[in-house]
Amino acid sequence: MRDILVAGNWKMNGDSAGNSELVAGILAGMPDNERIKLLVCPPFPYLGSTAQQLAGSKLLLGAQTVSEHSAGAFTGETSISMLKDVGCEFVVVGHSERRSLFGESSAAVAAKFKAVVDGGLTPILCVGETLEERQAEATERVIGEQLRAVLDLVGVAGLATAIVAYEPVWAIGTGMTASPQQAQDVHEFIRQMIAAEDADIAAATLILYGGSVKGDNAAGLFSMSDIDGGLIGGASLKADDFLAIATAAAGI
Numbered sequence: 082m083r084d085i086l087v088a089g090n091w092k093m094n095g096d097s098a099g100n101s102e103l104v105a106g107i108l109a110g111m112p113d114n115e116r117i118k119l120l121v122c123p124p125f126p127y128l129g130s131t132a133q134q135l136a137g138s139k140l141l142l143g144a145q146t147v148s149e150h151s152a153g154a155f156t157g158e159t160s161i162s163m164l165k166d167v168g169c170e171f172v173v174v175g176h177s178e179r180r181s182l183f184g185e186s187s188a189a190v191a192a193k194f195k196a197v198v199d200g201g202l203t204p205i206l207c208v209g210e211t212l213e214e215r216q217a218e219a220t221e222r223v224i225g226e227q228l229r230a231v232l233d234l235v236g237v238a239g240l241a242t243a244i245v246a247y248e249p250v251w252a253i254g255t256g257m258t259a260s261p262q263q264a265q266d267v268h269e270f271i272r273q274m275i276a277a278e279d280a281d282i283a284a285a286t287l288i289l290y291g292g293s294v295k296g297d298n299a300a301g302l303f304s305m306s307d308i309d310g311g312l313i314g315g316a317s318l319k320a321d322d323f324l325a326i327a328t329a330a331a332g333i
């Protein structure tokens with residue numbers, strides 16, 4: 082039986098009281114199942130307080146992005162050592178909103194990925210195609226280029242502790258989930274691309290699916306052979322919705 086990771090990306094939502102209530106709700110309902118790992122990625126200002134709240138529990142903590150720089154004159158940025166300092170273990174890099182809204186190129190995403198690995202934290206590398214790219218049958222080319230930028234910078238060994246998240250842009254926040262088979266096909270492509278360089282690393286890499294995952298579609302997705310869990314946006318903002326996904330995972 083393989084492990085399944087259910088990761089919540091809260092994006093720019095919540096406040097102190099609401100986030101604390103959300104964490105308390107998740108902690109109260111975490112499935113009693115060693116295989117199911119749960120992770121939350123709150124906005125930066127709430128990382129420290131969330132770290133304190135989940136201390137001693139099995140709930141994991143991640144950040145939504147990071148600077149590729151280690152310190153210095155980078156106003157508004159947050160470094161890996163700062164994330165470590167407040168108790169983060171995971172960092173999402175290359176979320177499609179970072180790529181499209183903040184102009185992060187695949188080269189910039191790769192630099193962030195390297196900073197996370199060098200800093201000893203676990204990167205969650207997001208890759209995904211737009212609807213136009215899918216319709217033009219360019220999905221594998223786009224995902225391949227996004228992954229290649231990282232492989233070229235860190236080598237396959239750099240992926241040894243990493244997580245990849247396939248998030249079709251057309252499925253994020255739209256209610257249009259990829260079918261289990263559509264997602265499986267891309268996950269298999271990603272795993273094969275890593276396997277071409279190192280079969281052991283490929284077999285061990287967790288590949289999450291993200292894009293309108295809910296309690297009622299999670300089991301179908303997570304039961305596919307190359308889907309090792311989910312990166313969840315909207316449904317991670319309510320404890321019951323997030324736990325419904327975790328419960329579905331536990332039932333596989």
Ligand code: PEP
Nearest residue numbers: 253254291292293314315
């Ligand atoms: C996301 O933000 O990464 C995401 C997958 O969002 P949603 O679950 O709302 O589609």
